[in-house]
Amino acid sequence: MATWGLIVEMTVGTGERKHMEASVLTHVEGSREEALAELGEWIGRYTPEHPRSPKRSRIFRxxxxxxxxxxxxxxxxxSRFTVAELVKDSAAPAPEPQPTPVPTPEDAAPAPAAPSEDTAPAPSGPTVDRYADGVPVKPAWLGRTDLP
Structure with missing residues (x-):
């Protein structure tokens, strides 16, 4: 399945500094026709930065x-809206890892026995009150006498 980029090239600046800049609106997985249909929806929602006071607007296919x-x-x-097939992306996200095969009962090793209460490791240090996001309520350095 092809990946299509929905690209807009728009006029920016004014006067002698007026030039075109391109940006990718989004990517679409599927056929070219599906990408063109999605691009048509973008045109309906698009409001260009310039001109500030539009007098007339025309859309050409x-x-x-x-x-x-x-x-x-x-x-x-x-503003030119283009559908282009993505051929290469130097910053593409890493592919999703493939699921590991599920072992059959014949391949499964016996499960280790659960540790008993007397062999469970003891908690290290005092418990710390934390907010919902994990930040400690009281900073660790507060109240220390060995700090200047």
């Missing part, structure tokens, strides 16, 4: 996506 052209009071801005 292209072979690989959509082109949004917005006329402002002084300048025209555009």
């Amino acid at each position: 292209t072979a690989d996506g959509f082109l949004l052209v917005v006329d402002g009071a002084w300048q025209t801005f555009s």
Whole structure:
């Protein structure tokens, strides 16, 4: 199954500093048609940063996506939405580990006996009151006399 990137290239800046910047909106697993359908939904929710006071907005369908052209009071801005197949990702997450096979009863070793109360390890040190997130209520350094 292919992974598709939903990409937007938008006009940023104004005047002589106006240029295009690209960003990935999301990734879609599935067919190209499913990715194009998802991209169509993004266009309906997309609000470009420029122009601040849009006068006219037009959406054009292209072979690989959509082109949004917005006329402002002084300048025209555009956003190109493209579907592109992901070929390589240098920062891709590690693949999920495969499940380990479940041993059959013939392969299973006998379970170790549960430790008795007299062989259980004793708790080390005093118990510490903690908040729900695990942070101690009283810091360990509070009340120590060996600190300056």
